Amino acid sequence: MKKIGVLFGMENTFPGALVERINGMKVSGVTAEFVQIADVRMAAPCGYDVIVDRISHDIPFYRAYLKNAALGGTRIINNPFWWSADDKFFNYALATKLGVAIPPTVLLPHKEHPTGTTERSVRNLKYPLDWDSIFEYVGFPAFLKPFDGGGWRDVYKVNTPEEFFSAYDQTRTLCMTLQRGVNFKEYFRCYVVGQEHVHIMPYDPRAPFHERYVADPPAYAPELLARVQRDCRTLCQALGYDLNTVEFAVEDGVPYAIDFMNPAPDADLHSVGQANFDWIVNTVAELAVRRATEPGSGSTYRWDSLLKGAP
Numbered sequence: 071m072k073k074i075g076v077l078f079g080m081e082n083t084f085p086g087a088l089v090e091r092i093n094g095m096k097v098s099g100v101t102a103e104f105v106q107i108a109d110v111r112m113a114a115p116c117g118y119d120v121i122v123d124r125i126s127h128d129i130p131f132y133r134a135y136l137k138n139a140a141l142g143g144t145r146i147i148n149n150p151f152w153w154s155a156d157d158k159f160f161n162y163a164l165a166t167k168l169g170v171a172i173p174p175t176v177l178l179p180h181k182e183h184p185t186g187t188t189e190r191s192v193r194n195l196k197y198p199l200d201w202d203s204i205f206e207y208v209g210f211p212a213f214l215k216p217f218d219g220g221g222w223r224d225v226y227k228v229n230t231p232e233e234f235f236s237a238y239d240q241t242r243t244l245c246m247t248l249q250r251g252v253n254f255k256e257y258f259r260c261y262v263v264g265q266e267h268v269h270i271m272p273y274d275p276r277a278p279f280h281e282r283y284v285a286d287p288p289a290y291a292p293e294l295l296a297r298v299q300r301d302c303r304t305l306c307q308a309l310g311y312d313l314n315t316v317e318f319a320v321e322d323g324v325p326y327a328i329d330f331m332n333p334a335p336d337a338d339l340h341s342v343g344q345a346n347f348d349w350i351v352n353t354v355a356e357l358a359v360r361r362a363t364e365p366g367s368g369s370t371y372r373w374d375s376l377l378k379g380a381p
C-alpha cells in the first residue's frame with residue numbers, strides 16, 4: 071500500500087479536504103492520512119511514500135524529520151532541501167536571468183547586527199552605503215521587505231528617502247530587500263502545481279482581507295494571461311517547487327513577478343473561496359497520487375541529487 075501523509079500546522083480546512091479527496095479518488099493501493107510522528111531515528115524510513123508539507127518552515131524539527139525521510143525515498147512536496155536553501159532575493163535575480171519581468175531590487179545589510187555579531191563582523195561592508203545611487207536605481211515608491219518573508223510581515227511601502235530610513239530603522243536584524251513599487255492595474259495570485267498546472271486568481275491586495283479574491287473579474291487580454299501562465303511555469307520549474315503561488319503586479323500590460331517563494335501557500339477555504347479551494351485540493355490530490363505511484367529514481371545520497379529532488 072502506498073501511503074500519502076499530510077503534515078500541517080494551524081490551518082484547518084485544506085489538510086482534511088486533501089486527505090478526503092485522495093481517499094475519495096479510490097486509486098487502488100493508495101491511501102492518505104495525517105502524518106504521525108513518534109520517535110525519529112537516523113536513516114530510518116518514515117513509512118510514507120509521499121508527504122505534503124505545509125508547515126516545516128515554522129518548525130525546524132519537522133524540516134529535519136523531512137530531510138531524514140527523503141533519504142528513505144519519501145517524495146516531499148515541496149523538496150525540503152531546496153526550500154531550506156532558497157531566498158527571495160536570489161529568486162528575483164534568477165527570474166531576471168530567465169527573462170521574467172522583476173522590478174529593480176537591491177539587497178540591504180541588516181539594520182542591526184545579527185545577534186552575537188558586532189561591527190567588527192561586517193568590516194567587508196563599504197560604509198556608508200551610497201544611498202543616492204540605490205534610490206536612483208530602485209525609484210519611489212518602493213517596498214522594503216524581508217528576503218525570506220511571508221504573510222505581509224515586515225513589508226513597508228515607502229514614498230521618500232525619509233520614509234525609507236524610518237522604516238529601515240524598524241527592521242531590527244532582518245535581512246531586507248528594497249524593490250521598486252509597481253503601479254499596478256491588475257494583480258494576480260497564481261497557484262502552480264507540479265510545476266505545470268496554473269490557476270490564475272485575480273486578487274486585489276488593496277481590498278479588505280476577506281474581499282481580496284476578486285469574485286467577478288473583468289476580461290483580461292489573452293496575451294497577458296498567456297504570459298502569466300508561461301512565467302509561472304518558468305519560475306516554478308527553475309525553482310523546483312511542486313506547490314507554490316506566484317504573484318504578479320501588472321503595470322502597462324507587463325506582469326512583474328513580485329512574490330513567488332511560497333512553498334506552503336495559503337489554501338484556506340475561507341480566504342481563497344470555494345472555487346479556488348476545489349481547484350487546489352483536486353490538483354494537489356492528483357499530484358500526490360502521481361508522485362506516490364510513479365517509479366522513483368533511486369537516491370544517490372548526494373547533496374546535489376537531494377537538492378534536485380525526485381524523480
Ligand SMILES: Nc1ncnc2c1ncn2[C@@H]1O[C@H](COP(=O)(O)OP(=O)(O)O)[C@@H](O)[C@H]1O
Pocket residue numbers: 173213215219220221222223225249250251252253275276317319328329
Ligand atoms: N514591488 C511591489 N509593487 C507593488 N506592490 C508590492 C510590491 N512588493 C510588495 N507589494 C505589496 O505588498 C504585499 C506583500 O508583499 P509580498 O512581496 O507579496 O510579500 P509576502 O510574502 O509577505 O506576501 C503584496 O501583496 C503587494 O500588495
Ligand SMILES: [Mg+2]
Pocket residue numbers: 221222317329
Ligand atoms: Mg505575497
